[in-house]
Amino acid sequence: MTERLYYDDPLLKEFDAVVTCIKAHGDGFLIALDRSAFYPTSGGQPHDNGVIRTDSDEYPVTDVTVDDDGEVWHRIPETVLPGTRVHGVIDWERRRDHMEQHGGEHMIAGAIWALMQGVTIGLHCGAEDATIDVTLPDGRTRMTEAEIAAVEALVNREIREDAKVRCWFPGKEELASIPLRKPPAVKEHVRVVAYGDYEYCACGGTHPPSAGWIGCVKILSVLPERGKARVRFVCGERAFKAFAVSYAQCRLVSDALSCPSDRLDLGLAAVEQKLAAQSERIRTLSQALCQLAEREAERDVKTFGKTQLMVMRFADVEHSVLSQAASEAMANHPDWVILCLSAQGQFVLASQNAPVSMAALAKTAGLRGGGKPDFAQGKVPEGIGDAAERIGALLETAK
Ligand SMILES: [Zn+2]
Structure with missing residues (x-):
């Protein structure tokens, strides 16, 4: 069994x-x-990357797994003989990022448990963000904005107060x-992690020495997923980056709307008001244009068979003018x-x-388009x- 440093x-x-030990695996080994400081994929936390050096060579470690016997396996592209002394180096940026997301997940899960008695399972740490699924006691699959804000407030306060993180293997009596x-x-060998005095959980993952390492936590969304509430979040540097991107976007919009970046709602309301006024103005002008076009249109009414056909010929007008004129005449x-x-x-x-039927009449007359029994439109x-x-001739013979 590998000693996990x-x-x-x-x-x-x-x-x-x-x-x-070494064994062939796919196109590598x-x-x-x-002993190893490389973390193997487990508990929703992705594996470490890094390198393993011998006296003469250096091999990239591209995957790390752990088997049921507790042996940690490092994937490298070349073979190295058993007994060889090696030096391992962890990709610290990747590990630190994972520790921030993993630690943040503990803090969020602890807060959801403390505030709402929600039970968290299934951490997934992706390249952009992380998710957990929560079962709430009343079966809800969403949280209110106030609940999300309360969780964030509790978590970030614990982070600012730098709650200590402890990991240990308690005896059976203490564990109980x-x-x-x-x-x-x-x-067996249950490892417990404690974040301050409000998050106690069995976990074999890597944790920072104190909550302050996590930096800050931001919940991005809480959406229903297979009967649970899926919480999507970012922690640490990812949260800082998300804030930087969001704030830059806010500044762009606030400059464009000439309003403070924390009151975009006011700027948006002003734009909506302006648009509504412009829409009303456009509607009035369209009506006036339509009336003008109707006045200038050539009209001709003739009887074909039992039906009177009114033909209105317009100049270069929009289709909506034809629709409106036809509706009024009808x-x-x-x-x-x-x-x-x-x-x-x-x-x-x-x-x-x-x-x-107008649609059938238009089709029989060879006009291109479609419509309903009382209204058809398209191109000649x-x-x-x-x-x-053509329409007149068809009406002439219609029964
Ligand atoms: Zn953990």
Whole structure:
């Protein structure tokens, strides 16, 4: 079994060891050492990276795992003979980042337990953020903004007060007296971590010597996930970076809206008000334009068979002008068929009570588009002649 140096000294960055075993694995090799400071993937915390040096070579460590016997295996690309003395160096930036996320997770889980009796499982530490899943006693899968703020406030206060972190292997009697947040996953050699006096948990991970190391914690979201509340968060340097990005974005928007960066809501409300006023102005102007276009449109009303067809020919107008004119004409003459045409070849065909479907009429006339029984619209294909004549001819023969 590998002696795990990170248990006693989670800040150890380099160590000496002896290779005890090696085995081929894929296109590389797995080596076991008599002692190691490399953390193997477990408990939601990703493995350490780093290098292992011999007297003559240096090998990158790209994966670290632990087997059921407690042997830690380090993946390297070349073979190294058992008995070789080596020097291991941890990628400290990566480890420190993981310790910040892992430590922050303990703090959040402890706060959710203390404040809401929520039970946390399933830490996932990703490259950008970390998540935990929480079962709340009342079955809710969300938290209120006030609850999230209370959790953040408690966690960050403990961090600022630099709550001490202790890790140890208690005896059975002592273990029974420790108020663990949840039962241990293992029965023997239970390692307990305590963050101050409010987070006690069985854990084999790497933890900083005090909560101050975590820096700060920010919860990004709490969303339902498979019947639980999934809490997404960032800690330490990730939290500082997230704040820097968010604040830069806030500054951009606050400059654009000419409002303080902590009252973007006021700037947004002012923009919404302005937009609403402009929309109203556009609506009024559109109506005026439409009326003007209608006044200038050529009108022609003829009877075909039993139906009266009103044709309105417009100049270069927007499609909405045709729609509005057709709707108004249809309201005034519900039995007529109204055909509005624009100079660019757009059409609207409308009738409230005509015995034929406008969509079917337009299609039979060879017009391109679609619609409903009382309203059709689209384009008059080039080369088919006058759309009004085609519609008139169809109405003439309609039963
Ligand atoms: Zn832990």
